[in-house]
Amino acid sequence: MDNNKPETIGDGATVIVKNVMAAFSYNAPDGSSSLLEYWEKASGRKATECAHEICNRQATEGAIATRAFSADKSRYxxxxxxxxxRRTEMLYVKGPLVPLP
Ligand SMILES: [Zn+2]
Structure with missing residues (x-):
């Protein structure tokens, strides 16, 4: 058990993040066929709507981001x-955000 493993953040709250642009070269963690599926497994939820606060489109992929204004450099x-x-500006996203292993 790795005690330094970051926890899910932003459950029921909004988190300010910035996308990691290299995200599209990341493979899904073991046992998942996609980052979106990984998010669903780890959060126990169905990914329906895009997590961006002012967006109502269908979620089609798992985006990778780091927290803005934070010492936490984990990728979520x-x-x-x-x-x-693919947005490059800071985003207000609805959690939960799931950390990458
Ligand atoms: Zn969106």
Whole structure:
């Protein structure tokens, strides 16, 4: 058990994040066929809507982001539409955000 493993953040709250642009070269963690599926397994939820606060599109992929204004440099996955997964500005996203292993 790794006690330094970051926990899920933003459950029921909004978190300010910035997308990691290299995300599209990441493979899904073991046991998942995609980052979106990984998010679903880890959060225990169905990814329906894009997590971006002002977006209502369907979530189609798992985006990878780090927290803005934070010493926490962990990478987190959130469900996003194609557009929001590629946004370069800071985003307000609805949690939960699931840390990458
Ligand atoms: Zn979106």
């Amino acid at each position: 996955v959130f469900p996003a539409c194609e557009t929001c997964a």
